[in-house]
Amino acid sequence: MKRPARGRDGQQWIYDYILKTTGRAVHFEMDGRNLPIQAKSIRMVSKHLAGEAEHAECLAKEADKRGDIVSARGLYRIASEKYREAQHFTIPIISDWRWELYESCRKCAERLYEINEYPIELVSIPSEISNVPGVYHKAVVEGRAPAVVFIPGMDNTKENYPNPLENEFVQWGIHVLAIDGPGQGEMLERGIYVNPDNHVTAAKAAFEFLVSRSEVDPNRIGICGRSFGTFWSMRAAAAEPRFAAVAGAISCYYWDRLTIFDEAPIRFKQVFMAMAGMEDEGLFDEMSLGFTLKNHAKNVMCPALMATGEFDPLNPLEDAEAVFKALPGPKEMWIFEDEFHPIFAPAALAGQATFQFVAEWMRNAMNGELDNKFERKAYVRKSGEGFFG
Numbered sequence: 001m002k003r004p005a006r007g008r009d010g011q012q013w014i015y016d017y018i019l020k021t022t023g024r025a026v027h028f029e030m031d032g033r034n035l036p037i038q039a040k041s042i043r044m045v046s047k048h049l050a051g052e053a054e055h056a057e058c059l060a061k062e063a064d065k066r067g068d069i070v071s072a073r074g075l076y077r078i079a080s081e082k083y084r085e086a087q088h089f090t091i092p093i094i095s096d097w098r099w100e101l102y103e104s105c106r107k108c109a110e111r112l113y114e115i116n117e118y119p120i121e122l123v124s125i126p127s128e129i130s131n132v133p134g135v136y137h138k139a140v141v142e143g144r145a146p147a148v149v150f151i152p153g154m155d156n157t158k159e160n161y162p163n164p165l166e167n168e169f170v171q172w173g174i175h176v177l178a179i180d181g182p183g184q185g186e187m188l189e190r191g192i193y194v195n196p197d198n199h200v201t202a203a204k205a206a207f208e209f210l211v212s213r214s215e216v217d218p219n220r221i222g223i224c225g226r227s228f229g230t231f232w233s234m235r236a237a238a239a240e241p242r243f244a245a246v247a248g249a250i251s252c253y254y255w256d257r258l259t260i261f262d263e264a265p266i267r268f269k270q271v272f273m274a275m276a277g278m279e280d281e282g283l284f285d286e287m288s289l290g291f292t293l294k295n296h297a298k299n300v301m302c303p304a305l306m307a308t309g310e311f312d313p314l315n316p317l318e319d320a321e322a323v324f325k326a327l328p329g330p331k332e333m334w335i336f337e338d339e340f341h342p343i344f345a346p347a348a349l350a351g352q353a354t355f356q357f358v359a360e361w362m363r364n365a366m367n368g369e370l371d372n373k374f375e376r377k378a379y380v381r382k383s384g385e386g387f388f389g
Helices: 007-022 042-065 069-088 096-115 185-189 198-211 228-239 266-275 281-288 317-326 354-366
Strands: 120-125 132-137 145-151 175-179 216-226 246-249 304-309 331-336 375-380
Touching (some): 007 042, 042 096, 096 185, 132 185, 132 198, 145 198, 216 354, 228 246
Parallel strands (some): 145 216, 216 246, 246 304, 304 331, 331 375
Antiparallel strands (some): 120 132, 132 175
């Protein structure tokens, strides 16, 4: 008889009740439903998200067939995102059903790339651990331009961000290489599991890829992440001194507390253990002690930007501030008043995407516009006061 793998797995009924009442699988502190109304438990979510994805894909193909490329782009994007979300919520976490959904996600995304307004390439980058899958978004600019390696959050995938229909980095003339690191997307499908260090290997390989491109300025290559990608990008910047800047928002800047595994909804730990290929909770807890920026932040010499919500339950502010304090180079921190983890487009920015400002900051940093002693911590009120100084 198979028993629960984690001590908190017995809370599943509570988790399902909260999911039913809030319409959310995580981030219960946020307002508003973001799951299909039919989903009353976590086991129902993938089915109904997949149904929504199939609907959008069907419309996309019809628009595509009629030559309505504008509508097709938007619909392929919706379908790809719905399939991506559906594969994230499968039970069991690793299953053939998950990889079928992810294949559909990729197919919709790949058709979008083919008809997109700017060029996008699918790439496979050799590394010491395995070939690193990537989506390379090329800005349409003259001469050599800056570029950024982008690392998605936790078990997110390279298809999610940047959005080809509103790519903030490309708008600023910056090429972007989004990758699946260990435990993510295609790497997880191939059985390449995550540990505290191997995203650094993937990021270094991504750096070398960008150096090899004739359209990229090798002296202006940065790295950026979202959610758990903020942790991995900071680790990479500490290990690879050639990165010209590092930035991230929706923070996971860990120092002493892994609230994401110990206090947040059990789904985070369930998924991350699958990403690590581990079933023994004790061994996972021991391994996860390596997810700290202590002894690494001090090695980040390039300009660094950290953006976080004031009450982020996955990354307590005191932890993020300890990381910020330890950074020796030029640095800036944005703390958004009364915000939680998902600071995608906070009220303080009037609903504008946070990464619009992150992209501008990285452009300025990679262009050498920050003084070596630059340091700024901004408490950004709901009114926007404090953001621009």
